[in-house]
Amino acid sequence: MFTGLVSDVGTILSVSGEGDLRRIAIRCAYDPAGIALGASIACSGPCLTAVSIAPDEGGAVFEVDAAAETLARTNVGAWAPGRRINLERSLKIGDELGGHLVTGHVDGLAEIVARDAVTDGAWGPSERFTLRAPPALAKFIAEKGSVCLDGTSLTVNTVDGDLFSVLLIPHTLQVTTWGERRKGDAVNLEVDLIARYAARLSEARV
Structure with a gap:
């Protein structure tokens, strides 16, 4: 984990x-x-x-x-x-859980469709990335929920069909590879573990 x-x-x-x-x-x-x-x-x-x-x-x-x-x-x-x-x-028992529970089992690829500067503060710009999820995975992505992209735990800002956006602060852009990502790049997507199991349980009741 x-x-x-x-x-x-x-x-x-x-x-x-x-x-x-x-x-x-x-x-x-x-x-x-x-x-x-x-x-x-x-x-x-x-x-x-x-x-x-x-x-x-x-x-x-x-x-x-x-x-x-x-x-x-x-x-x-x-x-x-x-x-x-x-x-x-990997997470050790007793470690601080600062992101969300991630398994490292990637579900598919999301495509970056836009990258926009949001603010330009003293520590650099914050950037909003808009991504397109595969149709089969889009249902697992919820506004204010968590998503793991290229191994980074991020909060979903908006959802519109198969499009969703995340906001990266200057620190994250500097200490990860996100500063290098561009429109058209494909990034590894792991949907939230809880959302996946909740959807599966819902399907089982039908």
Whole structure:
């Protein structure tokens, strides 16, 4: 489990393999001594397993495997060396739950259809992103509810059909990859866990 609060931004060093399995090497600032082999790390949304860890100057390099389901549902298949990704270590009992409960099981891709500056304060601009959700997932997104986009826990501001918007403050734009996102980009979408189960229970009563 995760919270959607990004704790580091990693860089893709290499991608190897073809077809339904890719091995991806990621450089991060995490202490390698604190990453156990087999640890779960949220990598811009999807929960991936560390299959190797090695010390690196200022941090570590860890490798993960992305299989068919991950490649089909997420943007991982488009990752290439040099790309920066949001990272979060798994939640520990007793940790502060500052975002919302995130599983790291991405439901699909949302497309950024607009990015607009809202305010320009002393710490930089806040930005409103408008995104289009896949039709099958749009019903799970509610105004003032939570959504996880590229591994970031965000509050939904508005909903209009399959379009929804989120507001990112200067701090979030600076410490995540959101400052790099542009119109047309596809981001990993995980709908709120509670909304998913509530909808399923409602369907079961019909």
